[in-house]
Amino acid sequence: MHRCFIAIFLFAATACGQRTDEASATADTAYQEILMAQLIDAKPGDVIEIPEGVYAFDRSISLTVDGVTIRGAGMDKSVLSFKGQIAGAEGLLVTASDFTIEDLAIEDTKGDALKIAGGENIVIRRVRTEWTGGPKTSNGAYGIYPVQTKNVLMEENLAIAAADAGLYIGQSQNVIVRNNRAEFNVAGIEIENTTDADVYGNIATNNTGGILVFNMPNLKTPGARTRVFNNEVFENNTKNFGHEGTPVASIPAGSGIVINSNDDVEIFDNDIRDHKTSNIIISSVYSAGYAGGATEADFDPYPEGIFIYENRFEGGGNNPDGLDLQALKIALVGPLGRLPDILWDGYVNPEISDAPPVICVQNGDAQVLNVDGPNGNKSPAIADIDAHDCVFDKLPEISLNGALAGQM
């Protein structure tokens, strides 16, 4: 059994809260009927304005028509409240292209707040998704959740207290996630099975993990080529409150940026500080809480081409989440020391001989701790500085195209 080390400490972070049923809806849902009819009757080119006010919903609403804009009066002014929701797996579900949503809030949905499935040319701007009772396992999973989308801009949003990820983009291509704020979620920002994403100018704080770049098995497309730069990622030390069984439930509290089984990821020019487990974690699926699962044969479990440079690290690594990592810390650096800024599970593809290093680091005195996962964590060690002294070709900047070209 050579997978237990990180697997054990990751599992230790699992939290499981009690479900609390909210009082059923007594609020007036008159506006629900109005907005639902507007969404059903929408024509391409329509702008649906949501006036200032707090509106109660007891069921999901959805849009299926291309070319529609939904616009509120501001993320603190136009509020769609799903506190009394009794039906539907999300607040707003959009299955349409050429869609823009901006300047409103979606609060307290039972499941995901805003889900956008399968469209192109999507703009999500100045939207707040929030569970107003703060971090709880009973909160919905995702705040802002585009999936299987192309050409997507997510900017200046605010995502609070999602029980999975605040801002999540999955199985998508050509994406910019910028100038958002994510706090008190399990995962602040998560890029999953997505190709060509730029993630910059964001603030991720008080989540369990700040910014995640993951590849999950058994999906149609793996992700690659994400740049995470110029973000402020700090103090993501909130106890993990994810649902047991979900991949993020295995994220240790105090994780800054986490790469799992993804390839060609650049992490540069970020301020990353004060994560009690580690400022950066690089791992394979073998170290995740879902490692025991069956995977389709074509899944690549190994992270590759991870390039870390010119970040500003501060603090962290002083109080890792989980007893095993605590013990490791004491053995390596003593009770008062801190673990290095970069934690790596050490898995490399055994079928590639002469493989380049998995991780290249050009980041001053930042060090890599290899926990030696493949050998049952027998010899965890801080890597020799030369081992990661290499470079990868830098990835090109993402530019949005089509109708979103020039969105700078």
Next chain:
Amino acid sequence: MVRADGGELIVNDGVTPYDLATPLFSDYALKLRTVWLPDSETASYAERDAFDFPVGSVITKTFYYKRHEDGIEIGTAPQLSSKSVSLAAFRLIETRILVRREEGWVALPYIWNDEQSDAILKRTGDIKPLTLVRADGERDHFAYLVPNQNECAACHATNADTKEIQPIGLKARHLNKPSAYSPGFNQLDHWIASGLLRAPDAHNVAANAIWADTDAPLNDRARAYLDINCSHCHNPNGAADTSGLNLEPDAEGPALGLCKAPIAAGGGTGGRHFGIAPGSPDASILLFRMETTDPAAMMPELGRALAHEEGVRLIRDWISEMNGACN
């Protein structure tokens, strides 16, 4: 198609009632399904997909319950051959209509009024509070959801890429059963004989099991149940392909959920780690999502507020009998 008249819901002349080997569960509602085609037109057979219907075709599904003095109860439907439903014994809730227009199928939800005289188009759907009185006297108060027009599409757009609305039950494998409308005939043969359906002579017709038929193999019954309840989204091009879980009859391995980690399931995991853990129904996310009535976690996402206890038992037995284990 159907009309309320003289204390009965009556199927109009020229309209064919039909049923499915294994139907979708909808909060124990009984369902009267009908199909009507324009004069001298026929539908075309397809081996796997929904049949192709000519422009002008209309499909209806009326949802109704056996009345109880304190609400409704779990009942059995009257014989389809009678082509009518007694309104003294049964309460009509809604009739959903699919109309085949030039541009494709259009879904329209109609809600029956309290007088049970008319069904009114309500494109935004509704929530109807109902009380189900169980055989043991237990009362379940629940919110019956009439889907709005977009929610109709959420299930009937079985290909999330094209987003074309399609019938779900009108496939060979669901219709290939003894006819309840014309006893003594196979339902598909009856359709072909009566000129509703055109099929190649050598058509090779799959048949889904009748889920409640305990003489049929357990695996066939379970797969038929998952097919009709889940595969309109959980197919390789469906809305739920984001999860990587495929519940069509031929899916296998991790795609069928065997030892598969969840994707974006949130509270839908129920604290469990695998879609299906062979031999361990209580470690299987699939079963949790059938048992729960939490809107954020339950499956299907729409169309039920109650758990289908008999369906849950079927899937529990099926998973229990599987060999193997996850790591």
